[in-house]
Amino acid sequence: LAAGSGSGAAFVAAFRYLLLSALGSVIALFGIALIYFKTGTLNLAQLATRSEQLANPQGLAAFAMLVIGFGVKAELFPVNGWVPEVYGAASRRVAALLAGLASKLVVLAIVRILLLVFPGEEARQLLLVLGILGVVSGELAAWQARDITRMLAWSSIGQLGVVFIAFSLPGTIGLIAGVTVALHHLVVKSALFLLAERWGGAIDRLRGAAASSWLGAALFVLFSLSLLGLPPLPGFWSKFLVLGGLAEGATTLQLLALAAILIGTVIEGAYLLRVITRLYATADREGPPAVHRRSSLLASGLLASVLIGAALFINPLWLGLKDLAASGIDTAGYVETVLGPAGGGR
Secondary structure, eight states, X not given: OTTTTOOHHHHHHHHHHHHHHHHHHHHHXXXXXXXXXXXXXXXXXXXXXXXXXXXXHXXXXXXXXXXXXXXXXXXXXXXXTHHHHHHHHSOHHHHHHIIIIIHHHHHHHHHHHHHHTOOSHHHHHHHHHHHHHHHHHHHHHHHHOOBHHHHHHHHHHHHHHHHHHHHTSOHHHHHHHHHHHHHHHHHHHHHHXXXXXXXXXXXGGGTTGGGTOHHHHHHHHHHHHHHHTOTTSHHHHHXXXXXXXXXXXXXXXXXXXXXXXXXXXXXXXXXXXXXXXXXXXXOSSSOOOOOOOHHHHHHHHHHHHHHHHHHHTHHHHHHHHHHHHHHHTOHHHHHHHHHOTTGGGO
């Protein structure tokens, strides 16, 4: 997918991603081998009944290997250096697919392992630390970017950091917050990459671009405001859940994460506002050419309707997420379903 555009930069980016992904796979394989060495099984349900055998430094090392190995595709710090290069060289539709959907599937795999096999506090703290580093590094790099695609790529890293911080919260609130932030990022960041397809290139070239695509500019503003957390858009509720959970825990690391998210939001507002002011500024010359692909604008419009629909039907969504979270943390029910009523004794 990354090399699909056929450019030299795309081939180089895809090859570098291949090397980094292969290294991540090797690291993850070492983690899997260590888990098998300690427990004698790789069945998730059986591992859930033997999680105490992994409640030690060796178990934490295995979890760290899995997180780093899978984290290559989940845009997790520090193995996310491929993100701006690949997203910048690939087509915007591929970037939207990778940033919106592919990374979330890997996050769900990591969270599933966390809930079933590593329920201890040390594993959650590891996710929390990596999430904080992801937020800080991603937002600062996005603020320095001068290309809209690279800006969105680094911003995606910062948002994935928030996702990992959310999933580090214990209990149902962590699962609800993590799923909410991940789903919101899936919709918003996919739409922003599709909108970037209409302009692309340097941010300075966007001056007056709203004149050639007023609907695209308006949608960009809508998604940006939700990304910043302006009520009553869904982005507000997702950040509210994360910040509320961190404030309730109030450990040193959680308060540091809370501060990182708030500061990251301010930085995020600065670079998104820079783009918006360029879009609506009076052009000194004829505005930048827009790529007139109605399909991209239509897809962004559909995602905008999903965003607005989520804001209007927040209560049913909240009830559905509560049921999902209750099912997700029901380890005993999962073990019984897979291994049968006597599974805990096997």
